[in-house]
Amino acid sequence: MKTKIFFLAIIVAVFYSACKKPTPDNTNTVTPTGTIGFHLHTNIGNNEVDSLGEVYTTLDGRMMTLAFAQLFISEIELIKSDGTTYSVSGKKLLKTYDEEEYIVGDVPVGNYKSVRFKVGFNAADNALNPTATADSAILNNDQMWFEKTAQPDGYVFLNVQGTIDTSTTKSGNMISFSYQIGTTANATEVTLPNQNFSVIEKQLQYIHMIIDYGKIFQGVKLNDVNNMTVATPTDNTTANALQIVSNIPSMFRYEE
């Protein structure tokens, strides 16, 4: 009987060890990740811009067209539910008017409540040679340079051109505008309001946002033709340019 019990105990021990899940090797733990993407719509007011040159109406009832609209996004951070952040290292996006899908990268699975990023670049990124590394290749775009050649002293991070009704009566006096916003000092942080989302392992989760170019004119004196152009780093220090820069965060909202 004793032998039987002993034998049984041995078998159960073997059996148990076979059933046990392997203990994770703490020295080689891999954090599970999912992928985050941005889905970015180009809007004027509540209207998505389907074609350049088409007249749309801003939220305050002013007619506007776009001829060109691009901006750079960098320093993307996801804000976790507990308030801590996860930075997507080195990622830069060039949002064009008609491209909506952008893969940001792999991030740890978990619950998040918001997203934060910069429109523009920090000093280090602004000093990059646009063709030196893969990381800076996205800067190799002369539409986003102040000069005809790349300058290691700040890129244009918001280039928007078109026409806007400048009349006080909103009667359709369409005047051209052209804003090339740049410099390290003008880089602007955008934090979206809290809206919970989860990142699931091996799944792609999009964050849907609208970029409303109609918002850049908030507080801009449209009856002054001098306010219709920002073209150089020097221009970027004027009160009008700073007003436009201060409007950048309000351009972004979640898609409902």
Next chain:
Amino acid sequence: MLCKSLAIFLQCSAMKNKWILFFPVLLLACTKPQQQITCSLPVTVSYSNDVQTIFNTQCATSGCHTGSSPTGNLNLSTGNSYAQLSKKGSGYIDTITPTNSLLYAQMNSSSSPMPPSGKLDDCKIQLVLKWLQQKARNN
């Protein structure tokens, strides 16, 4: 496999022993639950017959992806949906990496699935994925 072999061995050698009652329990402890869903998908997915049918009942409903001001500027009603999904740069369809297609990602999203009323059943989602994998043709 090891667990199964041990259980059989012990059942044979200790048939008369009351301890044998424990082994089926142990065997169950070793068995992982199987949740394999088998979907009966057509060999070739038809956009008009298969995918659009899902849109018609789940997406292009009043107040959502239909009408003159559809949600997300995306009209998924018959006659409109394919052009809207195929719009350059929209990202709704990615035939190179079908699982990156916004259409699929949104249906498959755990935190904000489309439709918002609740995630579609897995077979419908697999049907859409198969259509994307078959190059998302307007067939």
